[in-house]
Amino acid sequence: MSGIKRFIVVLLFEGVDLLDVTGPAEVFSLFQRETGDATGYHVALAAETLDPVTTAAGVRVLPDMTFEEAATRSIDTLMVPGSVEVDDQSRVHAVTDPTVVHWVKELASRSKRVASVCVGAHLLAAAGLLDGKRATTHWSTAQQLAADHPAIEVDADPIFIRDQDVWTGAGITACLDLSLALVAEDFGETTALRVARQLVMYLKRPSGQSQFSVPTEPAPTTRRMDDLRHYITQNIAGHLTAADLAEHAHISERQLVRIFKTELGMTPAVYVEAARVEVARQLLESTDDTLERVASACGFNTIDTLIRAFRRKLNTTPTEYRARFRHSV
Template sequence: MIGVLIFPDFQILDASGPISVFEIAGRYAKSPASIRLIAAEPGPVRSSSGVEMLARKFGSPSAITTLVIAGGDGVEAAARNPCTLSFVRAVAKRGTRVASVCSGTFILAEAGLLDGRRATTHWVRTRQFLATYPAVKLEPDQIFVRDGSIWSSAGITAGIDLALAMVAEDHGEEIVQKTARQLVLYHRRSGGQSQFSSLLELKAPTGRFGPLLTWAREHLGTRLTVADLADRAGMSARHFTRAFVAETGTTPSKAIERLRIEVARSRVQSSSEAIERVAEATGFRDPERMRRAFIRAFGQPPQSLRRSARAG
């Protein structure tokens, strides 16, 4: 049975997104999924939107084959609920696959399931999460992260990406591709969540590292390692990296790559400049390296973006 754990003021898409994925995949696999909404208290559970979903009370942990924990405005209160934490620990203790969507990661962390493990959460929550759970190896740019039997995903719709990855593991590529097509989705989304974060107002970066990012944007053709950036910021590399992630929700290396991508995209789309020259000028050096970065960020190579811009 797939259990989807909710609580008062949960984000409704955190629950309904994965549920839809599992439902459709089960139909294609000719093995209908048994899905159950569960909560610390049975009955109607009000989401942050005001819409209610009917949940059953936590049952036996042994009945759960996959546990998906929603996030939302009420996650802090849920993470303080001894009943919820005890149930999550009991499920995980059996080696059962346990996953969080968005800020549901806070419940996993509060239950002690993420200490020393890799995880992710919504980019808005990065600073709070790092301060509260320093023992967790947070990877803020990932859409979802798997560390053993513990899975975590970024903001809201990333729960759909996580559920599709689980379907691929359970049923194989054919079923997950059919499921994604039915949902009108890419079954593997390109790029990390930093592309959606506030850091990416990069034309006029603000905050503590705004001047550094402005300087970096003006020097993309030079080497810009973490050590170089930390030295310019007057900090040790380790302290700089942690402070930068807490401030921006992404790593220094990812931020510099994104700066390179944005400048390169502008040059690719607005000029006839050779792709090789654009790669050199923006610090990618190798056109193939730039091509891979474009595919991660935009799902298509530079040449395709140029053709689209010209057609438009």
């Protein structure tokens, strides 16, 4: 591990959704337990005062510091949870308290990255942090977000979206997916996968995702599938036809197709292409390699094949993806 302590501030306010607060804290805590790196993260809960905060679940939570104290610190990640209210027609509305919005804006200016959980996206929007960006939120308030803030490109489908240094998450339990993605960005996807396994969840859910999610396949249900996935990963630039995979697994092609459909819900060809796109995505984010080199390293015969795969899987091009997601060095 790097030994770098990353300071994470999670906002607290009356009526906040409890899991929005405790979910991310649990992920970052599990990271430290799983890796033995006690200096990986320092999570602090911040509120307007040090008085207990009553969450939407009725559970009272004690802040670690005030908003004013947090504003004196350099923050690595600001986590902004959300809160909702229900009107007389049983319609759900996100709550945007002006005081909280003020502190979101203030603390965001001292943060390297900002992430909202569920309807916390409405607080980011009210603070002007999502203008000109693509964002997601809980499906029940997505229309409200789009109507209240036309400068935001709202997409209710993804589990989470990253646009530069601003992240937004969807439903309440998506706080776990989002937090795992932050761990993956900080310490790599292998480490994040270890944490995901402790949570007994996917690092990437098998549906409802977009190009902004951190892709990882569903956990295999048999040792044979685990071996096939490992073989594909280790030979991503080579020949990975159904015949090649069947020969490696010492089974017929018909059996191979049946195993993939039963355990992963897709054909071997679809899985291999997804795995190659994932490797290409990582290279585009972390290197300056040419598209030709990226295509070759991922097993795509030509740049055109790479581009077509990106359009199918991510609805974008490799060049567009790199322009938005290339990590700064």
